[in-house]
Amino acid sequence: MSRELLKGNVAIAEAALRAGMYAYFGYPITPQTELLEHLARRMPELGRVFLQAESEVAAINMVYGAACAGVRTMTSSSSPGISLMQEGLSYIAASDLPCVVVDVMRGGPGLGNILPSQADYFQVTRSAGHGDYHPIVLAPASVQEAVDLTVLAFDLADQYRHLVILAADGLIGQMMEPAELPPMRDLPAERPAYALTGAKGRPPRRIASFYLQAEAEEAYNLQIQARLARIRQNEQRSAEYFTDDAQFLVVGYGTVGRIALSAVRQLRAAGVPVGLFRPITLYPFPEARLRALAERVAGILVVEMNAGQMLEDVRLAVLERAPVHFYGRMGGAVPMPEEIVGALRQLLPTEVLS
Amino acid sequence: MTDLLLEATTSHMETVYCMPQALSAQPTHYCPGCTHGVAHRLLAEALDELNMRERAILVAPVGCAVFAYQYFEIDGCEAPHGRAPAMATGLKRVQPDRIVITYQGDGDLASIGAGEILHAAARGEPITVIFINNAIYGMTGGQMAPTSLSGQRTTSSPFGRVGEPLRMSELLAVLPQTAYIVRRSLHNPAHIRKAKKAILTALKAQEAGLGFSMVELLSSCPTNWGLSPAEALEWIEKHMLPVFPVGDYKVAEAVKEL
Ligand SMILES: Cc1ncc(C[n+]2csc(CCOP(=O)(O)OP(=O)(O)O)c2C)c(N)n1
Ligand code: SF4
Ligand SMILES: [Mg+2]
Numbered sequence: 078m079s080r081e082l083l084k085g086n087v088a089i090a091e092a093a094l095r096a097g098m099y100a101y102f103g104y105p106i107t108p109q110t111e112l113l114e115h116l117a118r119r120m121p122e123l124g125r126v127f128l129q130a131e132s133e134v135a136a137i138n139m140v141y142g143a144a145c146a147g148v149r150t151m152t153s154s155s156s157p158g159i160s161l162m163q164e165g166l167s168y169i170a171a172s173d174l175p176c177v178v179v180d181v182m183r184g185g186p187g188l189g190n191i192l193p194s195q196a197d198y199f200q201v202t203r204s205a206g207h208g209d210y211h212p213i214v215l216a217p218a219s220v221q222e223a224v225d226l227t228v229l230a231f232d233l234a235d236q237y238r239h240l241v242i243l244a245a246d247g248l249i250g251q252m253m254e255p256a257e258l259p260p261m262r263d264l265p266a267e268r269p270a271y272a273l274t275g276a277k278g279r280p281p282r283r284i285a286s287f288y289l290q291a292e293a294e295e296a297y298n299l300q301i302q303a304r305l306a307r308i309r310q311n312e313q314r315s316a317e318y319f320t321d322d323a324q325f326l327v328v329g330y331g332t333v334g335r336i337a338l339s340a341v342r343q344l345r346a347a348g349v350p351v352g353l354f355r356p357i358t359l360y361p362f363p364e365a366r367l368r369a370l371a372e373r374v375a376g377i378l379v380v381e382m383n384a385g386q387m388l389e390d391v392r393l394a395v396l397e398r399a400p401v402h403f404y405g406r407m408g409g410a411v412p413m414p415e416e417i418v419g420a421l422r423q424l425l426p427t428e429v430l431s
Numbered sequence: 432m433t434d435l436l437l438e439a440t441t442s443h444m445e446t447v448y449c450m451p452q453a454l455s456a457q458p459t460h461y462c463p464g465c466t467h468g469v470a471h472r473l474l475a476e477a478l479d480e481l482n483m484r485e486r487a488i489l490v491a492p493v494g495c496a497v498f499a500y501q502y503f504e505i506d507g508c509e510a511p512h513g514r515a516p517a518m519a520t521g522l523k524r525v526q527p528d529r530i531v532i533t534y535q536g537d538g539d540l541a542s543i544g545a546g547e548i549l550h551a552a553a554r555g556e557p558i559t560v561i562f563i564n565n566a567i568y569g570m571t572g573g574q575m576a577p578t579s580l581s582g583q584r585t586t587s588s589p590f591g592r593v594g595e596p597l598r599m600s601e602l603l604a605v606l607p608q609t610a611y612i613v614r615r616s617l618h619n620p621a622h623i624r625k626a627k628k629a630i631l632t633a634l635k636a637q638e639a640g641l642g643f644s645m646v647e648l649l650s651s652c653p654t655n656w657g658l659s660p661a662e663a664l665e666w667i668e669k670h671m672l673p674v675f676p677v678g679d680y681k682v683a684e685a686v687k688e689l
Contacts, residue, residue: 100524100525141518142490142523143521273506273507273522281503
């Protein structure tokens with residue numbers, strides 16, 4: 078396989094179908110529309126299902142139906158569309174069904190704008206629908222990582238029978254970069270044991286998301302919590318740059334992670350011992366590794382394209398081990414490396430700077 | 432002697448009434464006199480007669496029929512309020528050879544799910560919709576539905592409904608890709624027999640891939656209408672039938688040939 082110049086949205090779409098996505102349902106919204114458009118051509122070419130739904134509400138419920146039938150299925154949208162999907166996401170999570178949702182985040186709240194943002198951090202990690210659960214959330218920082226995480230998203234979804242959200246921001250969706258696509262996988266020959274395929278020669282299968290008795294609903298909730306505990310145990314992922322001898326740490330994910338790396342490199346060139354910690358899974362938040370790093374640094378700067386959402390997870394992970402500071406831009410504004418350098422210079426203790 | 436007698440009697444016995452295979456043995460939770468149960472039985476009989484039990488998938492609604500996915504001896508699931516046609520679309524698109532059925536109340540289908548039903552019908556999605564119109568929100572205790580009659584008193588229209596009911600069969604029948612849209616009633620045996628025939632036709636239309644099919648069934652809710660079961664059936668005849676005439680609103684040419 079060779080590298081080709083690919084737009085993020087197109088790369089995610091192509092990676093998804095190569096990972097075995099059999100059915101896609103979506104509704105146009107910038108900055109993710111190329112994803113839907115790519116699949117509008119490719120899925121029928123492969124004899125698979127593509128359908129433009131009448132709304133995001135319908136799209137996620139079509140995904141719910143396809144997931145009940147036991148195929149790999151996905152939808153994609155951007156922030157306001159993800160808000161509309163919340164009911165369906167909650168039902169899917171409560172039905173123990175795998176599916177993948179791509180959120181190419183844009184500026185908000187409200188209609189907001191079509192520029193890159195990370196303001197959905199709470200929405201995707203905390204409040205992707207009502208009830209006690211979290212989706213698995215993956216945050217790519219490059220087109221190549223978007224491709225790799227798309228494949229991983231389908232595998233994790235099936236492995237845990239759980240909802241996985243790929244949280245990319247508008248920059249990842251819109252930018253073109255060389256990336257290598259995964260090989261085309263064969264579709265599974267058989268449907269999973271829960272799939273609603275018609276009760277031929279077997280007892281009926283039933284999928285629902287409710288128990289009327291408190292005891293039963295609580296027991297079921299405990300099962301979800303046990304699954305989430307396994308996910309937290311096994312799936313924390315992050316990347317580190319210059320952390321070995323870092324005395325101060327920047328924490329940023331997605332596009333911000335990459336911009337922060339430029340800032341860290343500039344400071345390193347000037348002999349300043351800073352490092353970067355880049356969460357790849359936003360849920361489960363890579364708290365174990367961050368906590369270990371926090372023991373050895375004088376302070377932490379969290380940078381996000383929002384008003385400080387991951388900041389809460391960083392604080393919970395770090396507790397009092399190191400002071401945690403924040404720098405953020407909102408509304409589609411993207412921080413420049415120089416801004417991050419400036420913010421760091423103000424925070425760095427003189428002994429670290431000199 | 433007795434044995435011989437017994438043998439003689441049994442050999443002449445013929446089963447004229449039994450539980451359809453497509454119904455599960457579970458007792459339902461429906462109120463006495465509620466025709467949800469009649470609708471269940473008709474659908475189950477139709478599935479049996481068409482040999483569809485082992486390829487059918489039911490999408491239950493939010494409403495009094497929320498447990499319908501347990502009451503049938505077929506694969507089933509339960510959709511968010513109003514979203515059954517979207518879920519059914521997902522189920523059907525990935526396995527077009529299966530028979531996918533939604534079962535929805537009037538609040539579910541005509542109010543919160545008005546968008547999903549309209550677009551499923553407009554796309555000609557080859558699913559079958561069993562639409563239970565009881566002119567009220569049964570499950571939540573008798574609030575006004577989009578199908579409530581003008582002047583009808585409900586817990587949320589205590590002074591009588593202002594406005595006119597939505598007539599879904601008439602509305603959807605104008606869409607070119609619908610194959611079969613009819614309204615029937617469950618208030619007496621003659622009408623019930625016609626309802627059964629309509630369900631059979633709708634399922635056959637789906638099997639033949641002819642497009643979207645819907646059977647609207649006028650149904651009773653004695654509990655929330657504040658009537659006895661017998662009075663409730665009379666209420667359908669007297670008050671609902673004039674507003675919701677039974678009839679064939681769309682029968683595509685290909686369906687007539689079935
Ligand atoms: C999103 C959402 N909104 C509201 C409800 C509450 N609710 C449950 S059933 C129902 C009305 C059902 O009425 P209908 O569809 O007519 O069915 P029936 O009970 O009359 O058979 C409502 C409003 C819900 N469960 N979910
Ligand atoms: S409340 Fe009405 S619709 Fe619901 S089960 Fe009772 S009679 Fe039937
Ligand atoms: Mg009703």
